Amino acid sequence: MNRRKFLTILGRAGVGSALGSSKGAEASPACFPYYPDSWGVLHDTTRCIGCRRCEAACQKVNNLPEPKVPFTDLSVTEKKRHTTAYEWTVVNKYEVNGKPYFRKLQCFHCNDPACASACFARCFSKLPNGAVVYDGSQCVGCRYCMVACPFYVPGFQYDLAWDPLVQKCTFCEPRLKEGKLPGCVEACPVDAITFGRRSDLIKIARARMAENPGRYVDYLYGEYDAGGTAWMVLAPAAGGAPVPVDDPQGAGTEFKQLGLDTHLGSQPMGQLTYGALGAVPMIVAFWPVLFGGAWAMTKRREAMAKLEQEKIIKDAKDDLAAAVDAAVRKIGETEGEGAAERARQAMTEALKAREAQNSGDGHGEEK
């Protein structure tokens, strides 16, 4: 991470504008327009056979590096692998009501992408075709997008010392433009990932539930979760098992067993964050910082050497402290000591809250 660059941007865009207009004009939006004709993909976990063809296709069409373990080795699905900068999709095995099922993970291409809301350099955009794409030219490497993503999707090129970028599934946006299907969709031998208009897919999902009584949980993951996602998931039903009482949405435990959190709420993630931190208006400009700090202290990171991890955490903690100091100084200069003190207090509290939430069950992808 380039701390100076980061702080410069923060100082210039964040604090300046937050105080100037008291609205955080430069902050990314929490809500995005909804595109009714956008594309989506329906992942039917009752069909997926865990063959990893989609992974292989993704690697091929996106010219990603060859994996260490060949795609023909299916044993890796037993581990709860995560997406990385070089593996934009992974298929893992889950036990649902005692039977093995597979679920493919990639970017969900949220309707209101939290990654985009968190990015003050505005690297992410939600395109009218449904894809959430990333343009690294402005990326400062702060990795807030990774923290903000409820599914822990974006990966970081930790191996690159020079200008590492965030990488994630692009919905094969270049292929979509050419009128081709996403690589993974085209490769799936059982149509476990169905491509279509998001609005059509919702109807198809409902039709599958209606036509196959007892086969599916009566809940379409991603229809509303995290504000709605372009990639949605169907889960196998337990066959008449009662829905637990603590499950207001009636999704049952099957999604949890599939490693998906049904308690992300139906509001855009970005909006929630704004809401919580918006209590103190000037904090709005700093909430990415808080995210960053919280991220560093959460030990739920993808596989990293322990040393490296510790170093990164320490770096991030330093960054955080420095950022808070810088912010408080700035506020002090423009708004007076009282405001600065209030800001520091609010930030510390928000940070604690975030940390507590993270150590609980704050993320969609459960470990």
Added chain:
Amino acid sequence: MRNGTTLFLLAVTLLAFAACPPAPGAAPAALEPTDSGAPSAIVIFPVGAKANPKAAAMQPVTFNHVVHEKWMERTGKDCIVCHHTGDAVACTTCHTQEGKLEGAHITLYDAMHATKIAPRTDTKPASCVSCHSQQITQRDCAGCHTTLVRNARNEAWCTVCHTVTRSMTAEDMQQGIAGTLPERRNEQLATETELSRKMVTYWKATKAPQKVVIDSLAGKYEPCVFNHKSHVLSLMGRITENKLASAFHTEPATLCVTCHHNSPASATPPKCASCHSPTIDPATPQRPALMAAFHLQCMSCHKDMKVARPRNTDCTTCHKLRAPERAANQAN
């Protein structure tokens, strides 16, 4: 297993009847007798106050007691599954069109058709429909009936059970409804109906192709040689003797249309590729692409029938890798 004093008494009474020599010139054929001595078949009339002069609304049901008794014997079940009170009395004793106090006001319709039966402290009774709809979960049926064929209750099915011989007169019907039809007449009507039932003759696999080469997608893999005949024979072999199956599989092509679906039953069905395009068409995303269409059918049936081999991810059991791919794989 199948006992109970009442049943025994019933048996004795009926045996007395059976001992009488049949009248000369009477209908020659008869159904096999039951072990319990109950009539081999009976017509279940919609007993109640409502008139149904010519069975215009719905024909009564002809129930084959022997077949059901044998099934009980085979599967180790007890009479009490249906005769849930423990008394071997007719269903209509307590369950009538309107419902009676003795039958907890459960109407005849519900007693015969209910699928969601509340748990009891004593034996949980089965209705005709609840038990029959369970049968499709057995392994022999599961291949088609778990995923591929959707079992929505269908009006055309009513007449499978609701059927009785044409010799039934309006008077018989009235007496049946009033509960005054003599037992022998009832049995006579039922026997006649049962003897006139025909088992469906499925199309023979010999007419169909022996092997089908699926090569429309062959690229990385060699074409798949699908042994059509052995698949048909194996599926058919499991159900030809199954009376319940043939009662509902009313067409000789019923078995064929599980795979050759969504088109009229025909000995020359359209090719899968007529509807399933090689890549999914975003205009009809609900229709699987060709490769998926094959795999979904093959795999779901194998899974539901618990065919252990091949594993879903073991591609080369069904289609061999092409030589260059094989070489590349070995080099890895």
